[in-house]
Amino acid sequence: MxxxxxxxxxxxxxxxxxxxxxxxxxxxxxxxxxxxxxxxxxVAAGLMNPVAGKRFALAWRAAELLPAALAFYREQEERLRVPILREMPIVKLFSSVQEQNDVLARSADRPWQEFVPDATGELPTLPGVEQQMGGLLIRGGGYVLVxxxxxxxxxxxxxxxxxxxxxxxxxxxxxxxxxxxxxxxxxxxxxxxxxxxxxxxxxxxxxxxPLTPNQGEVLDVECPELPEGAVLNKGAYVVPLGNGQLRVGATYRWPPFAEGTTPEARAELAQRLQAITSLPFRVTGQRAGVRPAVRxxxxxxxxxxxxxxxxxxxxxxxxxxxxxxxxxxxxxxxxxxxxxxxxxxxxxxxxxxxxxxxxxxxxxxxxxxx
CATH class of the missing domain: 3.50.50.60 (FAD/NAD(P)-binding domain)
Known part of the structure; x- marks a missing residue:
């Protein structure tokens, strides 16, 4: 035995x-x-974002969780001798003047600690990205090739x-x-x-x-002209995987779940990507998975x-x-x-x-x- x-x-x-x-x-x-x-x-894009959600809130215990995560994935990279961690800034793009004003009003209290060094600063120029309303440049995050x-x-x-x-x-x-x-x-x-x-x-x-699973779908997209130096976030995340390949997500669907991927999610995510970039893109794949969510x-x-x-x-x-x-x-x-x-x-x-x-x-x- x-x-x-x-x-x-x-x-x-x-x-x-x-x-x-x-x-x-x-x-x-x-x-x-x-x-x-x-x-x-x-299925997940493996995003690590210290400032997330519609309220632009500092993620729960981010100052403790994120360093431990980065150390773990660096250790796995060394052990496996394969690159799986991509550390890069996250550009959170504002969707409206109201959202812009709300965030700037909150920034005086420095709610995001060192992850957002300057909430009033200029964003880097990102050709093809719709950034007229500005946004936040979030440091310390990135993604893992899970x-x-x-x-x-x-x-x-x-x-x-x-x-x-x-x-x-x-x-x-x-x-x-x-x-x-x-x-x-x-x-x-x-x-x-x-x-x-x-x-x-x-x-x-x-x-x-109270474990309540929810289903999420993501798209794999080809867009060679989109800059690859940052994760983009406005209604959806856009993760650059290299060589013009992107992962775009994600939807949230509560039970009952569809079997596999859906045309509705494909259309929704494509529309969100169109709100982020004016560049042409091609959807090359679509996947669905079920998350273990809690109340x-x-x-x-x-x-x-x-x-x-x-x-x-x-x-x-x-x-x-x-x-x-x-x-x-x-x-x-x-x-x-x-x-x-x-x-x-x-x-x-x-x-x-x-x-x-x-x-x-x-x-x-x-x-x-x-």
Missing amino acids: TRVDYLLIGYGIAGAALAAELRARGRQVLVLDQPQPDSASR EELLTRLTALGLREGWLQHETFAWSRLVADPAGGFRYDDRLHARHVISCEGAAAVHNPYFNWL DRKPLLGTHPETPGVHIFNGFGSKGVMMAPRLAQLMADWLENDAELWPEVNIRRYFSLFIAAPAAAGSPVSASRS
Whole structure:
């Protein structure tokens, strides 16, 4: 029987960050994952933006999350010997005079810290970009080639044996009377962690959490004349991938979801891109994925209220690339050292939603956290 300290279910950006953190601490980790080409992590453009949203607000804990993310992806670049991190400014373009005035009025209080050094400064000249209303030049961000990163890490995990391609069935997980958990009488783990993304809505241990998946679509676009020195953002993000290739996104659709991509999303994103650039472009691809979103837009970290060895590291929504590395450190400290989780992400905030019920057949009813 294979014995590990941690059994992780799912290998998107959350599972990858947590597996790397636990393995770096010398723990035996096994990841079970059934790859999905339309998973949120593989479809996403991997944007890291410290100032986001319609209100131009500083992203939650950006000053702590962003440096940890940059350090993690630089480390992965060195380890894998492949460029996956693109650090570049983000140009947030204003859509109206009212928006321009609102942002300038707020800038006196320096709400964006060092990420926006001068809210009143001139934007760099970007040929072909509609920037008559001005905007903000946001520093410190960029994007990650998430699909490339996960593909390389998956290949490494398969070679080294700490990752296996397999569909996991929670109904076959049972408590071991001696401690920990058994799975199909071939695996034994002290801890089991859900990193399943949107699939966690079907997890019998955590289906009471307010995880509400939403679907997003992106376009791959060819526009050789568009400047490539910055990410553009006005109603949509435009990420330059190099060689005249762009990724444009993203839409947000709540259930019920369409099967695959839709012509409506294609038209919507093309229209948003036309509001950003007057240059001709050609759509070369379209993809759709389902994000694991949460009611309060904060991830879900912690331990099941009645089964101490079962945990969740999930619910990162559209900001997983920036949040996952630092929160993986936090989760590992929680698991290894009983350090406190940040209250904003601890699933204790939702314990009132948990309704105790008889354990499902085959599910563990008790276990030791150690």
